[in-house]
Amino acid sequence: MTFEIALEDLSTKAADYASSLQTEEATKTAVVMPFITHVLGYDVFNPAEVVPEFVCDVGTKKGEKIDFAILRDGAVQILIEAKRIGDPLNLQHAGQLIRYFHVSSARIAILTNGQLWDFYTDLDRPNLMDEQPFLRLDLLNIDPYALPELRKLTKGEFDLTSVLDAAEELKYVSAIKRNVAQMFADPPEDLSRLLIARVYEGMITAKVRDQFSNIVTKALAQFISDRVNDRLRIALKAHDPAIGGAGQADPSASADSNDVLRDEVETTLDELEGYNIVRAIVVSDVDYSRVVARDTKSYFGILLDDNNRKPICRLHFNRAQKYLGLFNQDKQEERIALEQVEDIYLYAERLRATARQYDLLTSENT
Numbered sequence: 001m002t003f004e005i006a007l008e009d010l011s012t013k014a015a016d017y018a019s020s021l022q023t024e025e026a027t028k029t030a031v032v033m034p035f036i037t038h039v040l041g042y043d044v045f046n047p048a049e050v051v052p053e054f055v056c057d058v059g060t061k062k063g064e065k066i067d068f069a070i071l072r073d074g075a076v077q078i079l080i081e082a083k084r085i086g087d088p089l090n091l092q093h094a095g096q097l098i099r100y101f102h103v104s105s106a107r108i109a110i111l112t113n114g115q116l117w118d119f120y121t122d123l124d125r126p127n128l129m130d131e132q133p134f135l136r137l138d139l140l141n142i143d144p145y146a147l148p149e150l151r152k153l154t155k156g157e158f159d160l161t162s163v164l165d166a167a168e169e170l171k172y173v174s175a176i177k178r179n180v181a182q183m184f185a186d187p188p189e190d191l192s193r194l195l196i197a198r199v200y201e202g203m204i205t206a207k208v209r210d211q212f213s214n215i216v217t218k219a220l221a222q223f224i225s226d227r228v229n230d231r232l233r234i235a236l237k238a239h240d241p242a243i244g245g246a247g248q249a250d251p252s253a254s255a256d257s258n259d260v261l262r263d264e265v266e267t268t269l270d271e272l273e274g275y276n277i278v279r280a281i282v283v284s285d286v287d288y289s290r291v292v293a294r295d296t297k298s299y300f301g302i303l304l305d306d307n308n309r310k311p312i313c314r315l316h317f318n319r320a321q322k323y324l325g326l327f328n329q330d331k332q333e334e335r336i337a338l339e340q341v342e343d344i345y346l347y348a349e350r351l352r353a354t355a356r357q358y359d360l361l362t363s364e365n366t
C-alpha cells in the first residue's frame with residue numbers, strides 16, 4: 001500500500017469509525033496503530049521499532065507511560081500520545097509527553113485524537129517541546145502541501161534534519177492559515193466594523209452590525225474563492241494551452257483550433273485541486289516547480305518541464321463523469337473514471353513512474 005493510498009484509506013476509516021470509537025484504546029487500535037504501520041511504515045509488532053506503553057520515569061514522576069515510542073537504531077526518535085477520537089487536543093492533558101520529550105532523544109512529538117495529528121519539535125527552546133505544532137494533519141481534510149513533510153518521517157524516507165530545517169516556517173504558515181480560515185469563517189468585530197465603514201455611510205449601530213454580519217462573512221468567502229481561482233487561472237493561461245503534438249495520445253488535441261482560444265478556456269476548482277494533488281504525488285521524484293499545468297478546451301494537461309513531449313497526465317473534468325488520463329511508455333493515454341477528485345491518489349505510483357520515465361530519458365540524452 002502506497003503512502004497516499006494508505007492516507008486515503010485511513011481517512012475513510014476515521015470518518016466511518018468516528019461514532020463508534022468511544023475510548024482511547026479503541027482509537028489507538030482502529031486509527032493510531034494503522035497510521036503508524038501503513039502511513040509511517042513502522043512495524044507496531046516489532047519492539048525494536050515501536051514500543052507501546054513506553055515507560056518514561058522523569059524525576060519524581062514514576063511509572064508514567066507514553067502511548068507509543070518509535071525507535072530508530074535503538075534510540076527514541078518519535079513520541080506519540082493518543083486521545084479518544086473527537087476529544088480536543090490540549091497540551092495541558094499531555095503532561096507526560098512534554099516531560100519525557102525534555103529528557104529523551106526524541107526530536108518529534110505527536111499528539112493525536114485519531115483525526116487530528118499535531119507534530120511538535122523544540123524550535124523555541126532546545127529540548128523543550130514547543131507549545132504550538134509545526135505541522136497539523138487532519139485525516140478528514142488532508143492538505144496535500146503537508147504530505148512531503150510527513151513523508152520525511154516515514155521509515156523508508158526518514159529525514160529528520162530536513163523536517164527540522166523546515167519546521168519553523170511550517171509552524172507559522174500552519175498557524176496563519178488556521179487563523180485566516182477562522183477569521184473568514186467568523187470575522188472578528190474590528191474587521192467587520194472596518195469593512196462596514198468603507199461601504200456604509202450611516203452610523204454603525206448594533207442593528208447595522210447585525211444586518212451586515214452575514215453580508216461580511218459571505219463577501220469575504222466569495223472574495224477569497226474568486227481571487228484564488230482567478231489568479232491561478234491567469235497563471236495557467238500564461239502557458240501555451242496546447243498539450244501533446246502529432247502522434248501523441250489524444251486525437252482531439254491536435255487540430256481543434258478552439259483549443260488555442262484562451263478566452264474560451266475555463267479552469268475549474270476541481271481541475272486546480274487535481275493539479276495540486278498530482279504535484280503533491282510526484283514531488284517525491286521530481287522538483288515541485290517542474291510540474292506545470294496547461295488548460296485547454298478539451299482537457300486540463302499536466303506536464304513535466306512545461307514540455308509537450310512530457311505529459312504526466314490529463315484531467316478530463318469538463319463533463320459529468322470525470323476521467324484521469326494516464327500515459328504508458330509509448331505516450332498512449334488510458335482514461336480512468338473517477339468518482340471524486342481525490343481518487344487521483346489511487347494512481348500515485350503510475351504518476352510517479354511516468355515522471356521518472358521522462359527524467360531517465362533526459363539523463364540518457366545528456
